[in-house]
Amino acid sequence: MTDVVWLIPALPLAGFLVLLVAGRRLGEPGAGWLATAACGGSFLATLVVYAGLLGEEEHSRSSVTTLFEWMPVGDLQVDVGFLADPLSIAMALFITGVGTLIHLYSIGYMHGDADFPKFFVYLNLFVFSMLLLVLGSNLLVTFVGWEGVGLCSYLLISFWFTDEANASAGKKAFVTNRVGDWGFLLAIFLAFATLGTVDYGELAAGAGELAGVTATAIALLLFLGATGKSAQIPLYIWLPDAMAGPTPVSALIHAATMVTGGVFLMTRVNPILAAGYDWAPDVIAWVGVVTAFVAATIAVAQNDIKKVLAYSTISQLGYMFLAVGVGAYVAAVFHMITHAFFKALLFLGSGSVIHGMGGEQDMRRMGGLRKVMPVTAATFIVGWLAIAGVPPFSGFFSKDEILLYAWGSGGAQGRALWAIGLVTALLTAYYMSRQVFMVFFGEPRWDEPVAASAGAAAADGGEAGDGTAGEAGHAEVRPHESPWQMTVPLVVLAVLSAVGEVINLPFTDDLHFLERWLHPVVGANEAHIDVATGTKWALAVGAAVLALVGILVAAAVYLRRRVRAVEPSVLAHAWYYDEAITRFAGGPGTRFFEAVAWFDAHVVDGAVNGVAALVRTGGRRLRAVQSGFVRSYALGISAGVVVLLGYFIARLYV
Amino acid sequence: MVELVVFAVAAAACLVGALGVVFSENPVHAALSLVGTLFGIAVLFVAQEANFLAAVQVIVYAGAIVVLILFVLMLLGVDRVENLRVEPLVGQRAAAAVLSLGVLALVVGALASTGYEVTGPVGELDVTVADVNRLGESLFTDYLFAFEITSVLLVIAVVGAITLARRPRGEEIVDPGQAEREAQLARRMAEAEARAGGDGAGEGEGAEEAEGAEAGAAGEAAAEEVTR
Amino acid sequence: MMVALEVTPAWYLVLGALIFSIGAYGLMVRRNPLVMFMCVELMLNAVTLTFVTFSRMLRDTGGQSIVVFVLVVAAAEVVVGLAIIVALLRKRPHATADDVALLEG
Amino acid sequence: MAVFGSLSQPLPADPTPVETPSVDWAAAAPLLVLVGGALVLMLWSSFVRSRRATHLYTAFTCLVAVGAIGAVVPLWREVQDADRGPFSTFGGAVGVDGFSLFMTVVIAVAVALAALFIDDYLRREQLESVEPFVLVLLSAAGGVIMSQANDLIVLFLGLEILSIAVYVLAASHRRRVTSQEAGVKYFVLGAFSSAFFLYGIALVYGGTGTTNLIEILEYFSTTVVTDDGLVLAGLALMLVGLGFKVAAVPFHFWTPDVYQGSPTPMVTWMASGVKAAGFAGLIRVLVLAFDAYAVDWQPIVFALAVATLFVGAVLAVVQTDVKRMMAYSSINHAGFVLVGVQAATDQGVEAALFYLAAYTFLIAGTFGVITLVGRRGDGHHRLDDYRGLARTQPGLALVLTLFLLAQAGVPLTSGFFAKFYVIVAAVDAGSTVLAVVAMLSSVISAYLYLRITVSLYMSDPTEEGAPRLRVPVAAGIALALCVAVTLVAGVWPGSIAETARDAVPVLAAVG
Incomplete structure (x- = not known):
């Protein structure tokens, strides 16, 4: 049954082609339904292949279906083929599954948009490219998918292209990713030059023969590609800007699927990573954990509902790279899957809020929304608990697994990685709670002018000029619940976020379904940690407590009055503590977070713009040479003649 | 001895002609100097037993090509004297001198590296x-x-x-900004001529300055024409 | 005395290089397009002289044949070059090489 | 030695008949078709009175191009046949090998594309005449001569045939003074650089005693050259001439000015056919004949490639005129092809061939679109003129976007594989640094292509009153062809790549 693997990408491709030709004719909901059906069909095909793989022996759960001979390179041949193995199918399952839900959601979300069919054209093309990325049997097919998703991301970010901000965000995403792609391509060339193949199977087999330095170079170049696609330091700056696109896009591309491409790639090439020097994985782990921490601190100081989620995505991806770096591939994939559930949920939920608020994205203008949007609020809260790491929601287990491996990787480094990861978890709980409280709890603020709302959210520092709500006194907002096409996916994703951990429960080995499933792919290079059961429990409980602390702190800051009213006996004694926390979180803490956010917005962005400016300045200087005078040009040619002649004459004597 | 004299005379003709082309302010004189070089080279052809080529050189080059050039010069009336003291492009002369000397030195260096001898197999000529x-x-x-x-x-x-x-059909097409650029170029030329005029203090300066002013006026007139 | 002054092929070759360089210099300093064009002719003639010299040194007729082709090329270049220059000068009488610099950057 | 000695020699009383070399007319068939086609076209046009005959001229030119390709087919079979193989004819002056035939086809395709774009242009600009077609055909003949030249002097003549026709084409828009300016600049600098090229040939002639590439190769393989000053200096000067033709930095100065000033469909031909022919000459000289000197020329080609890649990419970014942008972008592409040449291996040549084939369609298509957007007067080439094109002409905007993405090297377009093959060849030949530089430059130039795309899609048209564009039939056909090849070669590059692999250049002795 695994030979129908070609069907998985073929269905979205077919959907894309049909919509491209007849999208306009199908019109408003028709195009959306067709796209959804294509994606759903692909999900079913994935299930079939999954069942086929389950039927095989564990060691033979890998089959390559070659479609056609693609191109000759030198004396070799690269094929277009699909690799159906546990890793790729696990990826394909959640891509098509979550993808289908997001397609469905988009039908509601994009209602009334003039370019409704075009949106689904792009969505289907994206799903096709993403499947190409994960199912490709060699680096080149993956690269084609990799570029394809980048292109779709670019097209979708600038979907509402009349807006200059969207246009420039799309440009930024494209160019930043090109830097990453550059690393990816170099890695391909290097692999080709040294191993003579780009096929995953042959790469895995031949990785052992690689010199340490070559393997390290390939791995780190691929990692450079991964930092671009998965928005890690130093190439993360495009993702927050990419939030300018329609929200389903943010959910599908910039949270659930495309951005995990980098993690997938590093997992896929784990034999090469293992063949490199020991410090190469450490680099990845540190980049991951630092990204996780920095992004979390930035997220604390954001007021745009989607920006918070964007930085949170960067932070969570950092966790995944931390896992890859410490050799916890299963944990990385596990977190990738649970993250896909809850982050898609959160994005779609925020989309629902934005939809209901008539396009408003500033959290300072929300509040108390749980009363008018009950389904959205309930599902969003599930997602919040999942990402905050509250047991027994899925995020707790997957994050805990990563932290456990970080701890177990040993030495002072392991402890440091763990500690930073833990602090990040605390911050995550804090900023997510902050978001939930600002949006769904408290007093409704959507009909207040901005100046008043600044007082309500004192911790925001009241920058009135920030965000989208710059103009005071805009049209009346009547928040309302979203249509069923939008709420159904929310509910489904909420359920998945709540119980997603069942695929890899830590309690007994029997429950490690994902680990056993992925064993043929990553087993050989998966880290084995030796941590006592007691320590495991202690770590888990510690993480859970910390998550609760984060939530409570946020509650103290953003819901102070309400908390006191509801549970006075608990907090009455903690008055001064609460006061202190509030002071810190509202004073120096806020300033710190805002400073980090400022640094991100000005220095990091500035560096990128600086490079662009450098190119432009260099160009202007060079332009002066192109003076238009034919005699100057003759001078240039003569200079070239002298250089060339001089060089060759010098060869005579050297 | 005869060969030496022939070479000396012909080479002198060549070099004087070549320098004449480069340094004659009047293009007609330059064309006539070119003829000198061409004749000199024809003589050197004869000195190297290439009699037929010498004849062709004189007929085709001196007889046809130079005459054609002269014809165009006269026809278009572009035989206006070029003021060689003016160099609108700063540093152009010096750079040109350095680079052409560089080419000369390097080529001669290459020739000298083999002792001015050919390195290819010498053939048998009947x-x-x-x-x-x-x-x-x-x-x-x-x-x-x-x-x-x-x-x-x-x-x-x-x-x-x-x-x-x-002949073109229809009006000339002028792109946006083109007229400004043309005026700017004309101004640049006029400034350069004014600069050169200020530096020198020789006789006949007045005539040249007048010519320079005329050129500037012509340029501006052309620019105006374009703007219309 | 006489011995030192025997004409060797080197003299011809160096003379060729000299004329070539003078031509190159002229093209870079003259502004009249027609004179620039004459400078190209100087350069081509320098090359033909070199060819003929090499031809004699190699005792091979090939070099001389090449000169015939260079002559044809020069003739063709003259015709087309003059036509282009004439086309330009008809629009901008008295234009020098420095005046045709509308395209730049 | 007597000065006038030879005059005194008596003519032989009984001249023996000269034994002329055997001539394989079939080998010259593609060339004959092109030249013959041009002559017939010219003759025919003198009987046609109507100004509306341009369509017929276009069709005929395309027919000639197709005929030339048809004439290649039997030759290709012959060359690929193990028994026959590559051969030389015309006394060793013409080499018929896979390489020359491949380049002939590329050039013929470029002719057809250029003719299709010229068609409507002439009518639009009131320049109806047959000469542009004749000149493109003759110029193509020069290109074919260059790609099959086995003799430096033949190469030089091919270069001149190619160039002189193009000088005229550049200056042929008689109502635009910028067109004449482009012609003058191209001509003066072209003549200047070909003088250097010729001097280079002279020095090589002195150094090796011949101008025939086969004999040069033989000379290098049989003689231990200790004194190679002449050969090296000659090589340097020939590189100047060829570098000028392919617009390698620092011999590129003419390119932006000439591309901007020339009539746009003529630029189609300059950027595709002329550049391909220039590279054909470069590869024949460097990789074939001067293979023994690869260690000497590789570093300098390396330096040229780096400069070309960067100047092309960086200067393109700061332009505001789209024609100029594409001119610099074509310089950047030339840098990529140089990366392939620099490898000095069969794989490098193969990659360069693939690049040239793919690039011909890409750049012809791009300039084709630019021709149309230029509108009457051929003057609407500022970036602002492209604003909102997606609104008024979605199809044309999409096609242009495809070409731009392909030039940026996005996968699933031919541009990706073109760059891919070149870089693989460079890495395999040990020039990893060059590969890295090439890719860095493509990161920079990606910004450029994006900039144009953004103004296509993101902005509103500046002037509402601008006349509506229409895509003429001939140009539509050409664009469709370019799009098809770009996409097909992007998904399935094997077809071209395998042909390119069979198209290895060989210097075969006369036979």
Whole structure:
């Protein structure tokens, strides 16, 4: 049954082609339904292949279906083929599954948009490219998918292209990713030059023969590609800007699927990573954990509902790279899957809020929304608990697994990685709670002018000029619940976020379904940690407590009055503590977070713009040479003649 | 001895002619100097037993090419004296001198590196056969293909000349910004001439300055014409 | 005395290089397009002189044949070059090489 | 030695008949078709009175191009046949090998594309005449001569045939003074650089005693050259001439000015056919004949490639005129092809061939679109003129976007594989640094292509009153062809790549 693997990408491709030709004719909901059906069909095909793989022996759960001979390179041949193995199918399952839900959601979300069919054209093309990325049997097919998703991301970010901000965000995403792609391509060339193949199977087999330095170079170049696609330091700056696109896009591309491409790639090439020097994985782990921490601190100081989620995505991806770096591939994939559930949920939920608020994205203008949007609020809260790491929601287990491996990787480094990861978890709980409280709890603020709302959210520092709500006194907002096409996916994703951990429960080995499933792919290079059961429990409980602390702190800051009213006996004694926390979180803490956010917005962005400016300045200087005078040009040619002649004459004597 | 004299005279003619081309302010004089070089080279051809080429050189070059150039000069009335003391492009002269000296030095260096000797295999030439016969044979054997394709070159010359000689139909097209650029260029030229005029204090300066002013006026007139 | 002054091929070759360089210099300093064009002719003639010299040194007729082709090329270049220059000068009488610099950057 | 000695020699009384070399007319068939086609076209046009005959001229030119490709087919079979193989004819002056045939096809395709774009242009600009077609055909003949030249002097003549026709084409828009300016600049600098090229040939002639590439190769393989000053200096000067033709930095100065000033469809031909022919000459000289000197020329080609890649990419970014942008972008592409040449291996040549083939369609298509957007007067080439094109002409905007993405090297377009093959060849030949530089430059130039795309899609048209564009039939056909090849070669590059692999250049002795 695994030979129908070609069907998985073929269905979205077919959907894309049909919509491209007849999208306009199908019109408003028709195009959306067709796209959804294509994606759903692909999900079913994935299930079939999954069942086929389950039927095989564990060691033979890998089959390559070659479609056609693609191109000759030198004396070799690269094929277009699909690799159906546990890793790729696990990826394909959640891509098509979550993808289908997001397609469905988009039908509601994009209602009334003039370019409704075009949106689904792009969505289907994206799903096709993403499947190409994960199912490709060699680096080149993956690269084609990799570029394809980048292109779709670019097209979708600038979907509402009349807006200059969207246009420039799309440009930024494209160019930043090109830097990453550059690393990816170099890695391909290097692999080709040294191993003579780009096929995953042959790469895995031949990785052992690689010199340490070559393997390290390939791995780190691929990692450079991964930092671009998965928005890690130093190439993360495009993702927050990419939030300018329609929200389903943010959910599908910039949270659930495309951005995990980098993690997938590093997992896929784990034999090469293992063949490199020991410090190469450490680099990845540190980049991951630092990204996780920095992004979390930035997220604390954001007021745009989607920006918070964007930085949170960067932070969570950092966790995944931390896992890859410490050799916890299963944990990385596990977190990738649970993250896909809850982050898609959160994005779609925020989309629902934005939809209901008539396009408003500033959290300072929300509040108390749980009363008018009950389904959205309930599902969003599930997602919040999942990402905050509250047991027994899925995020707790997957994050805990990563932290456990970080701890177990040993030495002072392991402890440091763990500690930073833990602090990040605390911050995550804090900023997510902050978001939930600002949006769904408290007093409704959507009909207040901005100046008043600044007082309500004192911790925001009241920058009135920030965000989208710059103009005071805009049209009346009547928040309302979203249509069923939008709420159904929310509910489904909420359920998945709540119980997603069942695929890899830590309690007994029997429950490690994902680990056993992925064993043929990553087993050989998966880290084995030796941590006592007691320590495991202690770590888990510690993480859970910390998550609760984060939530409570946020509650103290953003819901102070309400908390006191509801549970006075608990907090009455903690008055001064609460006061202190509030002071810190509202004073120096806020300033710190805002400073980090400022640094991100000005220095990091500035560096990128600086490079662009450098190119432009260099160009202007060079332009002066192109003076238009034919005699100057003759001078240039003569200079070239002298250089060339001089060089060759010098060869005579050297 | 005879050879030495012949070489000395011809080489002198060549060099004087070449320098004349470069340094004559009047383009007609330059063309006539070119003829000097061409004749000198023809003599040097004869000195090297290339009699037929010498004849062709005189007929084609001096007889046709230079005459054509002179014809165009006269026809268009572009025989206006070029003020060589003016150099609108700063540093152009010095850079040109350095670079052409560099080319000279490097080429001579390359020639000297082999002791001014050829390094290829020296052939056996049948000295009893006249050079016209040898040339003819060479053209129709080794260089047959090259000989045939020169016809294409001549066809292109004819077709090209016809294409360019056609009078345009319709108004001239002027792009935005083009008129400003033309005025700017004319101003630059006028400034350079004024600068050169200020530096020198020789006689006949007045005439040249007048000419320079005229050129500036002409440039501006052209610019105005364009703007219209 | 006489011995030192024997004319060797080197003299011809160096003379060729000299004329070539003078031509190159002229093209870079003259502004009249027609004079620039004459400078190209100087350069081509320098090359033909070199060819003929090498031809004699190598005792090979090939070099002389090449000169014939260079002559044809020069003739064709003259015709087309003059046509282009004439086309330009008809629009901008008295234009020098420095005046045709509308395209730049 | 007597000065006038030879005059006194008597003519032989009984001249023996000269034995002329054997001529394989079939080998010259593609060339003959092109030249013959041009002559017939010219003759025919003198009987046609109507100004509306341009369509017929276009059709005929395309027919000639197709005929030339048809004439290649039997030759290709012959060359690929193990028994026959590559051969030389015309006394060793013409080499018929896979390489020359491949380049002939590329050039013929470029002719057809250029003719299709010229068609409507002439009518639009009131320049109806037959000469542009004749000149493109003759110029193509020059290109074919260059790609099959086995003799430096043949190469030089091919270069001149190619160039002189193009000088005229550049200056042929008689109502635009910028067109004449482009012609003058191209001509003066072209003549200047070909003088250097010719001097280079002279020095090589002195150094090796021949101008025939086969004999040069033989000379290098049989003689231990200790004094190679002449050969090296000659090589340097020939590189100047060829570098000028392919617009390698620092011999590129003419390119932006000439591309901007020339009539746009003529630029189609300059950027595709002329550049391909220039590279054909470069590869024949460097990789074939001067293979023994690869260690000497590789570093300098390396330096040229780096400069070309960067100057092209960086200067393109700061332009505001789209024609100029594409001119610099074409310089950047030339840098990529140089990366392939620099490898000095069969794989490098193969990659360069693939690049040239793919690039011909890409750049012809791009300039084709630019021709149309230029509108009457051929003056609407500022970036602002492209604003909102997606609104008024979605199809044309999409096509242009595809070409731009392909030039940026996005996968699933031919541009990706073109760059891919070149870089693989460079890495395999040990020039990893060059590969890295090439890719860095493509990161920079990606910004450029994006900039144009953004103004296509993101902005509103500046002037509402601008006349509506229409895509003429001939240009539509050409664009469709370019799009098809770009996409097909992007998904399935094997077809071209395998042909390119069979198209290895060989210097075969006369046979």
